[in-house]
Amino acid sequence: MKRSCSFSSSYCCWVLSVVLILFAVASDGQLTTGFYANSCPNLFRVVRKEVQNAIKNEMRMAASLLRLHFHDCFVNGCDGSVLLDGNSTTSEKFAVPNLNSARGFEVIDSIKNAVESACSGVVSCADILAIAARDSVVLSGGPTWRVLLGRRDGFSPNFTAANASVLPGPFDSLDQIIAKFSAVGLNLTDMVALSGAHTIGLAKCAVFSNRLSNFQQTGSPDPTLDASLIPELQTTCPSNGDGNNTAPLDRNSTDLFDNHYFKNLLIGRGLLQSDQILFSSDAAQNTTNTVVQTYSNDSNRFFTDFVTSILKMGNISPLTGSDGEIRKNCRTRN
Template structure:
């Protein structure tokens, strides 16, 4: 019986690996080379315009791709409107943004090559452009995804990593979509750009529960004082501050240097270095990335490509939405 269980597990792993490779093989760099040859330039222009208007939008577009791929795979389900949609899931409501930018990209793409390019592929390209325009690396985005037909609000509530979760919980959510511990740390480095709302981290600043005061063990106390002034206890919880306060909106490895110095804004980020479980899991990678930006960038690119290949719809599955907010009638 013991051998049978081992063999069954091996067969399952092999099957999943084969399915992943098959799906990935259907995504190619030149998928739109004849059907929409100017696609990359069209998307880049729209993303550039959006970031010129609001620098923070780069992080928002990157986050949309991330939050899409963790629910139903990379199928643009996060873009679907409706009260039961992923937009209204707890991790996304009042948080996920950039939908109007995606609309603008889709409109521009449709005017050049109608009914050809999926919203899921637009999210993948926009994420890459956002990193590049923030001073980060470029990579060859594999394309050929199709759009999903349903949103999954309960899946978004369950599957998306949260700002107060432990390393173990976040790692489990990554493993569930085929990503490993290296992917956890490297993709967390996306927090080198963007902002977080006061409501997301205010639990670290004040004694709300009556039992614990400000986070004196994991968060730099000078940073606590500064954040208390920016985010007072009875202030506007939707006010934002930069995730990486050392190099705002610049894609670099300062995020990891912040963690080493106890300056990770989100509790889940600081856990990657300072928690007890980090000692045997994530701390070493944080230190490596903090000391060598090239290693971080290389791992980040690999992880982004890997994440972008999470259960894509290809071939005849799904559809190519005309409007990213609704399924075709």
């Protein structure tokens, strides 16, 4: 029998509608949770196992992987560009916020290798970062969510953007931080919720030791930092010592993804100036104080808002459709 539109006009209309809907879904660039359901059905299991192994080896890796997703998305969108190798004037790895600081690239390599073994040439490095970030949060005791997928990888790193203060820095004022989040479509609540990522991980002396003595040429430590912490932090970070020594961002709850970071802010125990500024007199006019207070009292609310905001962050200018590529090796374009 000849299968043609004369066979049944209603059948034809139905097929045409399905094709049009599929085309619309594919071409409007929306990320979807089921993007790899057919092309890489074991994807989540494979990534979870690799992240688990990495964290078993070093708990801090959860924090480092979460941060990589953030540093990817803020710089020209979530396109895996932070993973590209290059020299000191091309690769984002050499940009100030990442140099000697961003870590976890070898773990992403292992995940990518495992994913390539399961389904070759299908899953982007940008999506691997998004799934690894989710898994890192879950394995640290935080909330879970369904990761939106379908990003493709950029062809080149964006050194200039990464080096040009697109990313918020530890010495930024609250207004500067708000402006940087706003520039990528994230509001004040997103900013506070996502800063809650500092509930895990470490920071090196170079980004907070300015608070420990002669803060802003006053001859004294930063008055907004809990004074009882200063002797210990000074021991960790002696003046003219190794700026690479580290301290926990969320003291007394370093490896657990919880709302303790916000409780610490209420008592002056934010490690970075940019953490403490979220609960400070500067913050009063911006209402971040209220958001910090809410999260410190209500961990469910923090978790719910964190999930909403990280999904928004993961949706910053993704490459979709036929843009970009699916890198075979996350460090180089194909």
